[in-house]
Amino acid sequence: MDKRIAKYLMQVEKPARYIGGEYNLPNMDKPCKCKFCLCFVDIYEVGMSNVGINILYDILNTDKDIVCERCFAPWPDMGDILRKNKIPLGSLETGTELRNFDIVGFSIPYELSYTNVLYMMDLANIPFRAKDRDESYPIIIGGGPASANPEPFIDFFDAFFIGEGEETDLEFCKLNIKYKGNKKKILEEASKINGIYVPSLCNVVAGINTTKVVKSIVKDLDKMQFPRKPLVPNMEIVHDRGVLELYRGCYAGCRFCQACFFYRPIRYRESDTLIGIFQDIVKNSGYDEVSLSSLSTGDYENVVSLIENMNELATKENVALQMPSMRLDSFTKKLLTNARINSLTFAPEAGTQRLRNVINKNITDEDIDTSMKIAFELGYRTIKLYFMLGLPTETDEDVLAIVDIVKKIRKIYSETTKRKDLFINVSTAMFIPKPATPFQWVEQISEAEMYRKQDMLKKELFYIKGVHYSWHGAGSSVLEGIFARGDRSLSYAIERAYNLGCYFDSWSEYFKLDLWNQALSECNVDTQKFTGLHDIDKPTPWDFIDFGVTKEYLIKEYKKALIGEVTPPCKYKCNGCGANKLGACRMFEGEENK
């Protein structure tokens, strides 16, 4: 624990966030040649639920020359205490100040966490911009899911890791050991590694980087280390259970989904490996719940036999298996056995078949009906439904069709169970066009339009018994849209917003739209430039990244979307997205084998 903050712990909400000392903590006292601080730009409970953080922490600490510590964004009450008492932000394990590490790496999960990078740097007394940091400061690197377009905040980093970090983080640490103290040389050598983007060494033309960076991937996922002795937090975290990652990438090809395209090619952990990891996690952590995680768990090849094998072990060990991301078309009774859950979550995303075709959500009305019937036969009485509003080509009829789905589900429930006590949670998020997707060029609807669509649903759903409707904030969605497709000019707005008092923007109680608007206005940001329709012939700020999936494929998908044509999931047939050129796509190999 950070001893400097011990005497303040009684003054903050949830002091357990700051004590560290989790069960299975690696040896932090081993002699090392490289000290790495893995920072997560949200609070402990959120960060510790992030699989990526746990994987990197495990891999780095396994290396004999590296000690990796963690640092999570302190909640504002602790942030105020640190400021007031002039205590620079330190690591969770030993309280070492961030600026005394060799490398400080920020994992950035989403656009609304940009200001928290500055918040943590500020608390650590580290200058925001890379150009203002001399050799005495650690190398500041960034990575994580927001790396699909790092341009809006690239000025704050010495290097940015695009793609998966398991191998690149290790390589980067080795360079740090080899050229210790020579930041310039380390960055020069790092820029030659796949997936490492060093902005100071890139060609920038008219504000757009033209130096190519190829996304890094783990080619052999099955052999890649996965935490078998996971840290067991001392407090309840968001996903308070063991996690087993089945595979990376996604077959489905939903055109709005960044993760689907960003994490391609599809790579597997084989069943035997998974069972071994499962047994180790249960034995070493004591978790009585293990989540089988991936972008679409039900699509894992032989998922039923995997679950059956695991169920046998799970029953013996009193472990519940959870499958958090089930597609409606992959939902079967067998997958639900031994899952101690009270509610089921599905994401039809759109109300009509037409719109589901546009977004390539390959599920039909029949899939919905069948899945619901199965769920109700198994005794589920609470259903969560996720939809998106503001999708390309969406009409009011599409929005109102969500109400029809809800009514239909209620009807299926009463027909199946002869009861009327169904509870449906309907949740809508706003569609945000994201880089590396076929919808990266489309226009985002205005804030006013977002409110209008939400109001329409509110009015209709209000009168249906047992239905609860929740929605994602329009203001934050617009902001997310701006930064998702933003360019380098936005770094000034981010810095201004932070200086005005914006941080923890993804927490509704701290989101300050008025201050953000002020910052954007003071920095003369034309928001329409980023949220409006993009010309497919013009370069985008993220064009320099080779995601594997080609731009030509994205354009093809975009054009198919506009005429409502679907692309079948690639588990049936390789659609030639191009991701295989990065290596090891399971589906591409399958094609060759055939």
Next chain:
Amino acid sequence: MITIAFKKTIDGIYVSHTDILRCLNRTFRRAGIEVAYSKGYNRHMSLKLTQPLPFGIASDEEWVSCEIVGMITTEELLEKFNLHCPPYLKAHLAYKVEGNPNLAALVVASDYFIECKEAIKYKAEIEKIKNHFEVEINRKEEQYIKEVSQDIYGLAITDKGIYFQLPFGNKNLRIDSVGNQLAKNFGLEIDNTNMRRLHQYVSVDNKFIEVSKYLETLKI
């Protein structure tokens, strides 16, 4: 049923009661100690703790009871438990007893120690609280002043600090309410992290008996 006494110290003082329960559950599982599960829809390990301690307070004696499946001696149990528990917990006593001793309902008082070297300077004044003592009770839902002198079962002041015996259970007087009021009244530097629970008592024939001694009488 097996009843185990464990210490909760160092950083464990910041771990909440429900998180301690979760932590015990995982410790038993890691240690391979087979504890009986509930039989309901949401099956969970059946663990029965005595009443919670406020945040920031250490304890020399917390009690947890559970039904063990299979054969294990209390010595083996303690060894396995301590090998697999987080560093801030340590079990030191275990008793096999007939049925559920239901300590949560039986415990009626606790001993506490507040570390405060300067308390001795105010010995005479502090001792008067046995005659009259008003404490501010701060709950989420209400705040009020309560006269609690009759609830102070025992009080001793040494050059190391103050010892209290307070009601615990159905009739409850929290040590942090008492300690913080003393800090306010006498300007003492006390907060929850200076407080420690020492022993818990059950009432037998209107006499307080330490839980460990009570369990000795039930031991099988």
